Amino acid sequence: MTNVLLEEVLIGAIANNLDGLRHVAVGAASPIPGAAALLARSRSNGTMRVSVLGSEDNNFFTDGGKEIFDVAGQGRMDAFFLSGAQIDGKANVNLVAVGDYAQPKARFPGSFGSGYLYFVVPRVILFRLEHTPRTLVEEVDFISAPGFSDDNVYRPGGPYKLITDRCLFDVDKERRCFRLESVHPGHTVEEIHIQTGFKFDLPDGEVPVTPVPDAASLATIRGEVAKEISEIYPAFAARVFGVGKAA
Amino acid sequence: MTNVLLEEVLIGAIANNLDGLRHVAVGAASPIPGAAALLARSRSNGTMRVSVLGSEDNNFFTDGGKEIFDVAGQGRMDAFFLSGAQIDGKANVNLVAVGDYAQPKARFPGSFGSGYLYFVVPRVILFRLEHTPRTLVEEVDFISAPGFSDDNVYRPGGPYKLITDRCLFDVDKERRCFRLESVHPGHTVEEIHIQTGFKFDLPDGEVPVTPVPDAASLATIRGEVAKEISEIYPAFAARVFGVGKAA
Amino acid sequence: MLATQLSVDDLVSCIPDGAKIALPPDYSYCALAAVRALIRRGARDLHIVGVPTFGFQGDMLIGAGCVATVETSAVTLSEHGLAPRFTKAIKEASIKMMDATCPAVHAALQASEKGIPFIPLRGLVGSDILANRSDWKVGNNPFAESDDPIVYLPALRPDVALIHAPLADKFGNVWIGVRRELMLMAHASAETYVTAEKIVDYNLMGDLKTKAGTIPGLYVSAIAEAENGAWPLGIPDGYGADHPHLAKYAADARSDQGFQRYMEQFVFGSAAQAAE
């Protein structure tokens, strides 16, 4: 991995799943997905839009808080990112509570738009930087949004990938489970098995290593993406890229 | 009637049915209802709003064409005016066609908002300046909006009065018909019977004459109302009040 | 992202025959230059939707034989009276008519805007509007304790919204101020084509004051500059309607010959085209 940072690997791996899309939306407080979207936009030759939800800046909406959800409902949003306090092997996402819902052990902010966006956005990329049996569980305690739905349920959207600090999973919509796609440089398949609370499929043959961004992409990440992301996430940009906020 | 004009009688009679309301809306191309609303507003001590539909000016809405209907649906509009190519004895209103709907003898612009507003605005005042058997008919050829509804139909609104160039009718919601309330100065009950295509009830005792506006109201009509209405309906104001548009 | 900028003629060439086109009423921002170009290109079988009514532009399209279906709450030339070509087509039953009521058009567009398959609306029960709309249904309010019939309107998703605006920018952002039914049309339609008095180089979204009345470029498929593009209608806070011309149209269009003469003179004539 020499001098390529984990963050840069993640940014590159996510961006590879966004190329060719017209509109990618990113939630607030998501610097790595945000940087990945900006990288993909930079490679799109001016054909991709990126919008940031739940932020007063960096959005091009003019019809109030509802508009971004209306945009998604109309099919005008191609990709979005979801995280979860828990994510389980059926791609269910929990943003609400651990333990009994009525009197929980832990309570998180809430489901935000997940209960809707997960159904209508074609490529929902699950993103969780803590890859442990505590977060990637066999069964979530509360389903903010289910990973899969019965055939009679309107569902143009759903999970597309799951990316963590250790690896990248693909989604098998037929078998309704995750399949390990690649392991990030420096990590092992055995470690993934130990650190994952749910069962997952393996690819045929050897499990690939997640590719590091090519030189051109790396230059873009460290150049224009770092600069742009520093306007939204100054602390992140300073820590990862050593970029200061413009005076 | 000495020197009080029919228009002034109508304006006064309508305004008497608006006093105490908070929000009166008037359709476009409705100078007499518009003037009546302005008179009522002038008498309201600053508690009544008047808005004009379908006009680019004279409205205080900022959420597009839908807002006025949303306002009505929420119960924030107390009175509105409807006319009709035909109005029948059950207060049904026809703004669409005479003859067969599929290939009519006469076609009018269409129902506009009547199919909705008649249901949700508590005081809908029907207004028709041509009082003949051709317009006030036994049964309309097309129901843009029905006068009455079955008990299970959500209907906070409906017909409140019918005013014509000859008389004023009250509405009997129980018996679902009109009752003659008063005859305008210079007209007779016999004439009303001849010129009305539907059956209607009579009040107990003598039929009153529609009162002419009192001196204060007449002064307001000819003064501030004439001036304000001339900004919306200059031709009407010039003809009736001899008021010119401000240079 | 830069907008696709076209000439008015190229803009309307993007609108296919048979398209369902949403049009605003005469008192809003109407793209008359584009409508004339649409007639010149010989558009056919259009389904025109008045949001919630239309006037002059729709009457011209009907008279020119471009229209198969009319869906609207009213057709009117306002102070210039009934729309003559519409009236004739209805009497001859040469177009399919879908009568509506204003809030139903808005609500059905809002359903499309939200990506919901239908929206309920009060009113209409017992009307002949409803009786003649086989595409609408009456259901029950599921939250009522007893029988409570309510109309269910399917989402209305036009193929095209065709509008004019006082101002657009090179990013395809379009300022429409308080005329937010134009924003609703753009949100609800698959494609939005816009003519604008002026296309500026700065970003209309850059100032919160103008941003508040701006349709984002996200919804706008292509724009064309068309100075005086609403003529003979006016635009709010811009130029007034050309009432003598509208009166002339209303008179001419009463007869087939008069309408043809008007078309020759103001739509097809080389002088007319040069003036666009």
Added chain:
Amino acid sequence: MLATQLSVDDLVSCIPDGAKIALPPDYSYCALAAVRALIRRGARDLHIVGVPTFGFQGDMLIGAGCVATVETSAVTLSEHGLAPRFTKAIKEASIKMMDATCPAVHAALQASEKGIPFIPLRGLVGSDILANRSDWKVGNNPFAESDDPIVYLPALRPDVALIHAPLADKFGNVWIGVRRELMLMAHASAETYVTAEKIVDYNLMGDLKTKAGTIPGLYVSAIAEAENGAWPLGIPDGYGADHPHLAKYAADARSDQGFQRYMEQFVFGSAAQAAE
């Protein structure tokens, strides 16, 4: 028509105990001076609705014992972490929680805005959000050819919308620019109470540019001038949030004693009141 102008304390005295109050998220225009006044007047049993989420203001109200029910898609202090008083109340089950998802809050408010009894929404089927909302129903899409379950949301009509704005006028018109969820809240609620940085004598509806981002006075029950009224939150295009103060709150509010100390110092203290 002139608006009713009150002091902030008199404004919140119009909000009765038990009221269902719609509140915007921290990044919008929040009426913090009014929220502090509401706590001072000892409001009880409030049902607070996040549109679609809330943060600092709601956490304070919960901590101060003003709240019986929370209806929202999330509660967050954003970069300052979890909302401590909310978290404690949930763990102790001392408030009734109604979890939602953002578009459901918006859609249910739109139903109220339109005067329709319910609105359908995609998504949610199979979630525990839905499973725990006995006030929502699953119906069928009446326009589908086969089975097509869809959630029916009842109209959400708050008793009160409580918002702050950069500018209002003496007629009660309130400029909110692109923050149109505040306009939706005002349309959907029975009463709207507004604090504004400044109340001007001219008419905000007089210029189409400002009119496009203005809530008409029709919806506004009363207004109060409150300079810096969003503090310690900021207002877009105005002043920034006071992040050191927010961080202090987030730290203080982790303990009962810390929260009480914060309340004494910044809500009840005579210095605090004098500063409003």
